Amino acid sequence: MDAQGRIKQLMEERDWTDYRLAKESNLSHSTVTNMFNRNNAPTLPTLEAVCKAFGITLAQFFTERNSPELTEEQRVLFAKWSTLKDEQKQALLALIDTMRS
Template sequence: MDVQQHIRELMEERGWSEYKLAKMANLPQSTISNLFKRNNVPTLYTLEAICKAFGMTLAQFFSEGKEPMELTEEQRALFAKWATLSEEQKRVLFELIDIM
């Protein structure tokens, strides 16, 4: 995997500049710039900070879409509540979401 390219793709998906990534990851702008301009491989600390900014784990970063994303506690709670709904309640909820 080309780590720099993958970071660049994630930035493009979000419309982030190098500056925005640096701010979101709480890293110096020079760290992000050097990552691309000097083709530096990020340290583990830097990559963890970048992943956190993207809202993902290191495992998710390297999974290349082959493994499911880990759910947040909020998402788990939502699915647990969903499982208790009747088919009619699910249909109504979908209709509500569609008009939002």
């Protein structure tokens, strides 16, 4: 899958619009739309910003779907996780740590 296709896939999984991706990744809306409308391949800094917005690494971005399948519950959890701000993620991790002890 090409980079634009993978980005579209990740957007669909999260029900994000082009505008939402631009906002979450701190990219201009025109940068995001040009990736799709003009078929411009994203630059490495753009791709890094997109991955950060999705809450994934570049390695995860390029990993094929041959990895173990996630359950529907895990996919929902990861999709919601990616919408949290950094401080919210830290608070949730702290809560999980207290629940495990």
